[in-house]
Amino acid sequence: MICPVTKRIQEQKKIVLNRxxxxxxxxxxxxxxxxxxxxxxxxCEISAGQRLIKIAHSLGVSGKSVHKYxxxxxxxxxxxxxxxxxxxxxxxxxxxxxxxxxxxxxTEIDERGDIILQFLPKPVRLLAGANGQIxxxxxxxxxxxxxxxxxxxxxxxxxxxxxxISMIGGPKEFILPERIxxxxxxxxxxxxxxxxxxxxxxxxxxxxxxxxxxxxNYRDFEGLGGGEDIGTSIIVTEGFxxxxxxxxxWKYFKQMEGRLGFILGNENQLLIPDISxxxxxxxxxxxxxxxxxxxxxxxxxxxxxxxxxxxxVKELPGNQIINSGIFTEVARVSFESGQELLLxxxxxxxxx
Amino acid sequence: MPEQKFLTIDIGxxxxxxxxxxxxxxxxxxxxxxxxLPTSWGDFSIATKLLRNQIPSGEATKLFxxxxxxxxxxxxxxxxxxxKEQDAAEALVKFLKKSDTNVSILDGGASxxxxxxxxxxxxxxxxxxxxxxxLENIIGxxxxxxHLLPTDTKELEIEEAFLRxxxxxxxxxxxxxxxxxxxxxxxMISGSPRLSRIALLILDILGSGSVAQVIFDREFFLPxxxxxxxxxxxxxxxxxxxxxxxxxxxxxxxxxxxxxLDWGYSQLQQVELSEGEISLIPAPKEQxxxxxxxxxxxxxxxYDIVGGSLxxxxxxxxxxxxxxxxxxQSRKNMTTWLKELERAEINKEAF
Numbered sequence: 159m160i161c162p163v164t165k166r167i168q169e170q171k172k173i174v175l176n177r178x179x180x181x182x183x184x185x186x187x188x189x190x191x192x193x194x195x196x197x198x199x200x201x202c203e204i205s206a207g208q209r210l211i212k213i214a215h216s217l218g219v220s221g222k223s224v225h226k227y228x229x230x231x232x233x234x235x236x237x238x239x240x241x242x243x244x245x246x247x248x249x250x251x252x253x254x255x256x257x258x259x260x261x262x263x264x265t266e267i268d269e270r271g272d273i274i275l276q277f278l279p280k281p282v283r284l285l286a287g288a289n290g291q292i293x294x295x296x297x298x299x300x301x302x303x304x305x306x307x308x309x310x311x312x313x314x315x316x317x318x319x320x321x322x323i324s325m326i327g328g329p330k331e332f333i334l335p336e337r338i339x340x341x342x343x344x345x346x347x348x349x350x351x352x353x354x355x356x357x358x359x360x361x362x363x364x365x366x367x368x369x370x371x372x373x374x375n376y377r378d379f380e381g382l383g384g385g386e387d388i389g390t391s392i393i394v395t396e397g398f399x400x401x402x403x404x405x406x407x408w409k410y411f412k413q414m415e416g417r418l419g420f421i422l423g424n425e426n427q428l429l430i431p432d433i434s435x436x437x438x439x440x441x442x443x444x445x446x447x448x449x450x451x452x453x454x455x456x457x458x459x460x461x462x463x464x465x466x467x468x469x470x471v472k473e474l475p476g477n478q479i480i481n482s483g484i485f486t487e488v489a490r491v492s493f494e495s496g497q498e499l500l501l502x503x504x505x506x507x508x509x510x
Numbered sequence: 511m512p513e514q515k516f517l518t519i520d521i522g523x524x525x526x527x528x529x530x531x532x533x534x535x536x537x538x539x540x541x542x543x544x545x546x547l548p549t550s551w552g553d554f555s556i557a558t559k560l561l562r563n564q565i566p567s568g569e570a571t572k573l574f575x576x577x578x579x580x581x582x583x584x585x586x587x588x589x590x591x592x593x594k595e596q597d598a599a600e601a602l603v604k605f606l607k608k609s610d611t612n613v614s615i616l617d618g619g620a621s622x623x624x625x626x627x628x629x630x631x632x633x634x635x636x637x638x639x640x641x642x643x644x645l646e647n648i649i650g651x652x653x654x655x656x657h658l659l660p661t662d663t664k665e666l667e668i669e670e671a672f673l674r675x676x677x678x679x680x681x682x683x684x685x686x687x688x689x690x691x692x693x694x695x696x697x698m699i700s701g702s703p704r705l706s707r708i709a710l711l712i713l714d715i716l717g718s719g720s721v722a723q724v725i726f727d728r729e730f731f732l733p734x735x736x737x738x739x740x741x742x743x744x745x746x747x748x749x750x751x752x753x754x755x756x757x758x759x760x761x762x763x764x765x766x767x768x769x770x771l772d773w774g775y776s777q778l779q780q781v782e783l784s785e786g787e788i789s790l791i792p793a794p795k796e797q798x799x800x801x802x803x804x805x806x807x808x809x810x811x812x813y814d815i816v817g818g819s820l821x822x823x824x825x826x827x828x829x830x831x832x833x834x835x836x837x838x839q840s841r842k843n844m845t846t847w848l849k850e851l852e853r854a855e856i857n858k859e860a861f
Contacts (some may be wrong), residue, residue: 160557273777313654375643376650399647447551451558482666483703485660502659504548 159487160448165510167410168308173292173429175420176318178299180204180282185295193286195418195433199300203279209260212460214271217245217254221271226451228273230264230302235278237261244271263493266347271431275337280310287320287418288431306431307414309393309407311370316423317326321346323369324420325412325437329403329465333371335360342366346419346428351402353392362390368421369393370411370428374403391423401431402465403457405494450510456490457506459499468509469493475500515542517567518734519590521576524620524656524697528561530570531738532686533748540736540751544729548657554584562588563807568757575799577621594742600734602693604738605746605815610814611723612690614680615732618697620656622676623649633835635671635714637845639666660698669698670711678715678830679725689813690720694757695727705820707852711730713788716766718764718829719805721813724757756795758818763803763826771822783826788847791824793817820855 181204214224236258247253256339262275270390290304326337327349335357338347341364353371355378361369366393376398382388395407402405418493420429451457473490480486480502487503513532519526545564572590574581575598575648587591597652599615606613629642634648641787648668652658660666681690693701694708702708716722731753739745753795763769763783771779771791784788785788792806793799798815804810 160550160560162548162551374648377643380650397643397647398650447552448548448556479703480659481662482660483663484666484701485703486659502661505658505661 159451159489160207161451161457161503161506161508162448163508163510164310165308166404166406166458166484168309168310170495171308172307172308173304173431174293175288175302175304175429175431176299177284177302178318180284180412181279183284187292187300189292189295190235190501191292193292193302195286195431197286198283199286199292199302200210200284202284202491204282205279208274209262210271210272210274211242211256211258212272213243213256216256217271219245219271221269224267224271224447228267232264232267234264234274236260236264238262238479250256287420289433290431302433306429307410307429309370309410309428311393311395311428312393313427314421314423314426315379316368316421317387318420318422318424319346319367319391320418320420323348323411323417325349325415325416328400329372329405329408329466332400333357333369338364338366340364346370346413346421349408350372352400353394353419358390358392360495362388368428370407370421372396372403372407373399375399391421393421393428394425394465396424397460400462401460404467405465406468408465438477451489451503451506451508452485456509457489458509459464459491459501461507466493466495466497472498474503484502515567515570516573516738517562517563517565517570517590518737519558520730520734520737521549521578521581521584522619522621522696522733523549523578523623525730526554526557527728528558528565528694529731529734530565530567530796531734533745537745537748538751539735539745539748541729541731544731546730547856553589554578554581558584558588571699571861573734573737573741576735581817587851587855593740594738595733595736597778600736601733601740602736605736606691606693608691609803609809611689611834612746612800613691613693613756615695616673616677616680616694617698617733618673618699619695620652620697622673622697622754623653623656625679627672627675629821629824630835631675632668632671634833634840635674635843635844636664636667637848638667639836639838640664647776658818659701662720666698666703667743669703670707673698674711676717677711679721681715682717687811689815690722690769692722692724693727693732694724695732696730700727700730704854704855707848709760709820709823710848710851713760713762713823713825713827714831716760716762718762720758720762721801721803721815722762722799724760724818726755726757726819727753728755729753737840756818757828758793758795758812758820758822759799759801759813759815759825761801761803761813761815761825762829763824764829766826767804767806770802772802774798774800775807781824785826785828787824787826788850790821790825790851792821825850 180202183200183202187199214221220421243256245254261278265276266274288304290302293303294301324345332354333350346368348370351372353374370393449499469491489503516531547557574585577595580659582592595714629645766785768782795818
């Protein structure tokens, strides 16, 4: 029997970390340069929208005549509190002034006498997030060669996102809304056997970057898979429904709490770069995605209501009738708890 | 005709099946060896190479069949021919078609998982209580890992119930003025532990007044046979070997009815079924019988039917079966029907 080979946790793996500019970006590093995780690698500018100001309406003048009253023209900058339009009255009667409530640039003055102020870009510094070497700089991103851990789940969705890893519940717990703390913005929340829909909704509202959980109901997962990004990326590590997070993942994440993680939403992966920088690079051999099952193989088998998912193949006794009545190849698997079960070989995943 | 050998490799969404096939001098199509492995998504050649190692095929002509277009390239690389699954199915229908029958191929393979179904429609066929969320999660898991086998009878029932919902759409298009020849293959059909389970699955979705002769592919071989038929026209006159089993004839009466079975002897056998009854009459596959039954408009119609490994199964339940998801009575009904048919099958085997 062949089984899929899953590399659930690959430590000290050579990884390429893509750091996307936040808005318009200007690199502060060069290709080949070594960087540390807290080093600034680009200066970015985020433009956070625009505001419409009804000048003609506020001054009580026609739209066509509004130009006479403006203190700025298209392309001019204006700062919060500065006068943007002024109407002089007769002997001081009917005098009106309009001040800008934001820092911005005048981008449009229309026929109705409304002006549009584009907010001035906010400078943001992009940090490396990992120790490594700059591999490539493009118009959209800076790629860093680094060493870290790659974690592979069962399914995922959402965009690439980063955040501080924060544990929110034990491997067998249900993730209810009260588990999502008010200060979860920008974090990657980890834990649980089932992510409840209401908890997910709260996480999205709070600005949580990502959630890594053991299980999730298929209807909630499918409901999010319509193509639009909901603002939070998700990795389901074990399966649909109530599926306690495997002890291997749980123990690893517990050690990684407080570290920066990167969810690759389209690749079903979470990357955690090494911060020591001293790790020896172990490049993974060309990945064999399926191979023949052998005795002594470490395997994973998804069991209901249990986080004891990992075991070792003790025996391959050939074909037998399993509990469903189906005649198939079976394997005797000894789990970490000591329990031994006879399982259909095709339902096992080889863990490397 | 000289003996010919073929190695067919059927790459499905869930499993890859290899068969060493022998066409003997009398044009019988026999399977010499067969192996199955989960389809190695990402690199189809992993499963294919291992299967070829298991089956030393020598100079046998290689034929690949799949609905996956990538397999065409693999077939070329392996020096084999490629047949699209659709073409294989059409060749199969042509082979099975007779003037008095409509042919329907019910393939229980993983491609059914693309069909959208309501958990409530699936759940009404179960013998145990469950929730819509539970069923969606099981079906969702199969969508991502289609090669997983049901590990207990509950999971098996869910897969069978899912097939009922996808197959009923196909069968609903069949006219009842002709007998239907159902070729049942793939997935939890070919892999089913009991024939009575397949019989009940088909009976549940046959419309009132439908008569179906069922042939059952024990070895998951029908798509490969279809591929052979599409490439080698002379096989249209061939005879399938033991891998294709005549299961018998299933008649869905839609309610209580008196019917006649003419076994070709001096007297007619009259059978009366009360509302809701399912009856199994043993009859070998060689036995030709004329079945006369009344349709809803009181019109009598004759069908030439044959027996099989299960025999003649008469179903006097109203159609569609009165089942509602979440109702204890529905679960009880399903349990009773399944047990009745299983018992009849076991008694027949013992006899």
